[in-house]
Amino acid sequence: MTTGPSPGMSSADVDRWDEKYVRTDPPPWEINKPQSVLVELAASGRLRGRVLDLGCGTAEHAILAAQHGAQVLGVDISPNAVRRATEKARDRGAKARFVVGDALRLDLLGEIFDVVIDSGLFHTFDAGKRSLYASSLAKVVRPEGVVYLTCVSDRQVGDWGPRRVGEAEIRATFAAGWVIDELRECSRERRAERESPAKAWLATIRRVVSDQLQAPPRFLYRHEARRPLAYEPVFRSFEPSFYIPRPGLGGFLSGLHEGLPAAMGDIYGKLAPGDHHKLYEAAYFSRGPMLEIGRMHGKSTVILAMGLRDGKGSERRPPFYSVELSEKDRLVAESHLRELGLLELVTLVQGDSATVLAGLPGRFDTVFVDGDHSYDGVMRDLHALEGRIEPGGVAMFHDCFHPANATGDYGVARALDECTEQMGLAYRGRFGAIALFEHIGGEG
Numbered sequence: 055m056t057t058g059p060s061p062g063m064s065s066a067d068v069d070r071w072d073e074k075y076v077r078t079d080p081p082p083w084e085i086n087k088p089q090s091v092l093v094e095l096a097a098s099g100r101l102r103g104r105v106l107d108l109g110c111g112t113a114e115h116a117i118l119a120a121q122h123g124a125q126v127l128g129v130d131i132s133p134n135a136v137r138r139a140t141e142k143a144r145d146r147g148a149k150a151r152f153v154v155g156d157a158l159r160l161d162l163l164g165e166i167f168d169v170v171i172d173s174g175l176f177h178t179f180d181a182g183k184r185s186l187y188a189s190s191l192a193k194v195v196r197p198e199g200v201v202y203l204t205c206v207s208d209r210q211v212g213d214w215g216p217r218r219v220g221e222a223e224i225r226a227t228f229a230a231g232w233v234i235d236e237l238r239e240c241s242r243e244r245r246a247e248r249e250s251p252a253k254a255w256l257a258t259i260r261r262v263v264s265d266q267l268q269a270p271p272r273f274l275y276r277h278e279a280r281r282p283l284a285y286e287p288v289f290r291s292f293e294p295s296f297y298i299p300r301p302g303l304g305g306f307l308s309g310l311h312e313g314l315p316a317a318m319g320d321i322y323g324k325l326a327p328g329d330h331h332k333l334y335e336a337a338y339f340s341r342g343p344m345l346e347i348g349r350m351h352g353k354s355t356v357i358l359a360m361g362l363r364d365g366k367g368s369e370r371r372p373p374f375y376s377v378e379l380s381e382k383d384r385l386v387a388e389s390h391l392r393e394l395g396l397l398e399l400v401t402l403v404q405g406d407s408a409t410v411l412a413g414l415p416g417r418f419d420t421v422f423v424d425g426d427h428s429y430d431g432v433m434r435d436l437h438a439l440e441g442r443i444e445p446g447g448v449a450m451f452h453d454c455f456h457p458a459n460a461t462g463d464y465g466v467a468r469a470l471d472e473c474t475e476q477m478g479l480a481y482r483g484r485f486g487a488i489a490l491f492e493h494i495g496g497e498g
Contacts, residue, residue: 076134084111088118089173091204091240091256096122103168104364108157109175113139117148129155158186161193165308170201177205177216184227192231201259206242210253224257233260307338314357321390323353328486330357333422336448337361340420346376347407347435348425352387359396377403377410408438419444424452429465436473443493449479454489
């Protein structure tokens, strides 16, 4: 996707930066290798998950992150820089994407990132654009996501090269909605071997969701106030995110998130579009162990595993258990997971859900129930889950809104109506065929 010029940066800005990459000689900030301070970050495992390299130039840092296993998008306002970056990454065998984009209009990317690299971009902005830059970043960095910002320090003598940046300027720019975990001196290498490294800053800046720096509530968006009691004739599709409403993204975390219903078409399973989106989102933001009861051919399992792979817990992935009675269905699900490179993220367990849960350790932060839809079957699952969902955890139940609930062939809605309140589960909304609850019942 190419975002191109936008109200953030003018066409004159685009031309000015693009001209730097037309010349035979590379721009002075291109040193034909990553900056040492970024190499140290990569070696310590901090360039992981979904990484955005802002002002990527010819891709040295994007390639570095990709070589350490990150899913990388490089963005630069210069089309020539993006062309060179794409060629360099291809030549080095690095899996990274590159687009032309405006650092002041990152919402146009339509993606969310765990880590952002800013190596020498911040110091190009004047006072009028620094706040726009911080606001733009806030739209694409997940809560607790990190920006690694390195720029030339005001302690560097001389007047050559880029504008110097003071500590107070960095702190003021990221005063609202961010926490600066570390701000330390470092060095930035220069291209000419005869030139000593410049004095610089490395800022580790973490995204928070309130200026008061409080831990974010699990649910910021309420879909409906009422509880699901019976069949409803209209299945609602995906609504804006429960977790982070993001203007300009329509509630989606990424292009993959939005395109899941089409992408999962080859795997058999009766999921509405809203089911795809909410399962991925719940796994993406899961804070602890995950449990699935009933998976058939594994469509929901694949979606949950994708969210777990891409999401908030990507650096410390929690365990994910998927329970199913049928040996045949287990083999089919296993083949889909293996084909997509997700098998190692899931423990596939065969057996009766109540028996299996009794043998699993601890409690679960994210639960999806799509097993036996009879009243007795759902009640067995609910009793097995008593005391096993973490406070603040998410419990999702499929087909609560199916017409078979009205005839008694399904007992999902009836069982939930009878049991969820005493289990401390509060109804939070409907997404496709899923009724989503939050455990608010304390520690028990």
